[in-house]
Amino acid sequence: MSENTPDESRPGDPEPGSAAVRLDQGHVQGDGGLPEQFQNPGMPPHEHRAADDDPKAAKRAERQVAGLFLLSMLGTVLFIVAYFMVDVETEVYVPITGQMSLANLLLGLGLALSLLGIGLGAVQWAKTLMPDTEVVEMRHPLRSSKESRDGFVDTMLDGAESSQLTRRPLLKATFGGAMGLFSLPLLVQLVGSLGPLPKKDLSTTMWTEGKRLMLDPEARPVKASDVTIGSVFHILPEGIMDIHGPDRLTQIGKATVLMMRLNPEDFQDTEKGRKAREWGYQGIVAYSKVCTHVGCPVGLYEQTTHHLLCPCHQSTFDVTNDCEVIFGPAGRPLPQLKITVDGEGYLIADQEFQEPVGPSFWERES
Numbered sequence: 001m002s003e004n005t006p007d008e009s010r011p012g013d014p015e016p017g018s019a020a021v022r023l024d025q026g027h028v029q030g031d032g033g034l035p036e037q038f039q040n041p042g043m044p045p046h047e048h049r050a051a052d053d054d055p056k057a058a059k060r061a062e063r064q065v066a067g068l069f070l071l072s073m074l075g076t077v078l079f080i081v082a083y084f085m086v087d088v089e090t091e092v093y094v095p096i097t098g099q100m101s102l103a104n105l106l107l108g109l110g111l112a113l114s115l116l117g118i119g120l121g122a123v124q125w126a127k128t129l130m131p132d133t134e135v136v137e138m139r140h141p142l143r144s145s146k147e148s149r150d151g152f153v154d155t156m157l158d159g160a161e162s163s164q165l166t167r168r169p170l171l172k173a174t175f176g177g178a179m180g181l182f183s184l185p186l187l188v189q190l191v192g193s194l195g196p197l198p199k200k201d202l203s204t205t206m207w208t209e210g211k212r213l214m215l216d217p218e219a220r221p222v223k224a225s226d227v228t229i230g231s232v233f234h235i236l237p238e239g240i241m242d243i244h245g246p247d248r249l250t251q252i253g254k255a256t257v258l259m260m261r262l263n264p265e266d267f268q269d270t271e272k273g274r275k276a277r278e279w280g281y282q283g284i285v286a287y288s289k290v291c292t293h294v295g296c297p298v299g300l301y302e303q304t305t306h307h308l309l310c311p312c313h314q315s316t317f318d319v320t321n322d323c324e325v326i327f328g329p330a331g332r333p334l335p336q337l338k339i340t341v342d343g344e345g346y347l348i349a350d351q352e353f354q355e356p357v358g359p360s361f362w363e364r365e366s
């Protein structure tokens with residue numbers, strides 16, 4: 001194997017003393033003998049294709065391109081026929097994929113042929129018949145010349161003058177009003193289609209004072225004595241299963257809570273840590289399960305570190321410090337539900353959530 005040194009010459013190298021410099025060694029020390037300016041290598045010579053010189057080859061290429069476009073047309077017709085004429089319930093067996101809807105199959109095939117025919121036809125056309133010489137368009141400023149811009153202004157002013165817009169203020173005002181109001185229907189449609197205002201829906205849940213904490217999905221109340229240290233439960237408010245219809249899922253989505261029991265000494269001796277312990281009951285604490293980032297369920301509890309982890313973007317909340325965010329994109333801690341026990345020892349909410357659950361939104365207080 002020979003080393004490439006500046007003194008060695010190889011086939012194709014420039015003549016000694018010429019301005020071109022070989023750069024295939026990746027770097028050059030010093031000035032490396034670089035010239036002031038590199039020569040423009042120019043365009044490679046145009047290679048004639050069969051269709052450029054032979055009329056028969058050109059005709060053949062034309063027929064190929066036309067055939068591909070015809071294939072595309074057939075695909076489009078197939079799509080339309082399948083859309084209107086084939087029953088969506090009709091099924092056929094297709095090897096590899098198995099049973100499938102005949103309508104879907106034909107729609108897919110039709111659309112695929114339609115696009116494929118156009119694509120292949122265009123490529124074949126470009127490769128065989130379109131001119132393949134490279135053309136250079138020199139750069140020029142995009143801004144129009146001053147004369148052109150002045151000419152445009154003059155034309156507009158002349159137009160306004162000859163249309164009498166400047167001399168007839170009534171026309172000017174009503175024309176402006178009509179054009180301005182014309183945009184309103186677009187805005188009205190946009191605003192009107194946003195649906196009803198959420199009102200208090202974003203800031204309230206079903207939790208109110210005295211509601212029992214019910215195990216999810218068993219929907220049975222839980223006593224404080226049943227919650228051992230280290231355990232974690234999914235909780236819903238009492239009565240939520242009595243809701244029927246789609247609103248039940250909405251309410252569950254907002255009110256879902258995670259409850260866990262820590263050793264009371266595990267809470268940090270900070271203002272937040274003390275508050276978290278006081279809002280709990282003998283180390284049992286309950287927090288909204290809806291991530292304050294974009295609302296995924298915070299479903300992972302690490303018992304030894306007392307961290308709650310959201311699997312969506314890894315926001316991590318420290319339960320020992322009032323679910324403070326210690327990692328990830330969440331902007332605020334998980335809201336805590338203050339709990340206590342009723343006369344029978346069942347865990348109940350001591351008050352509603354004191355701040356909205358879930359992702360932050362424009363009207364969220366605090």
Ligand code: FES
Binds near residue numbers: 291292296
């Ligand atoms: S939704 Fe929880 S981290 Fe993004």
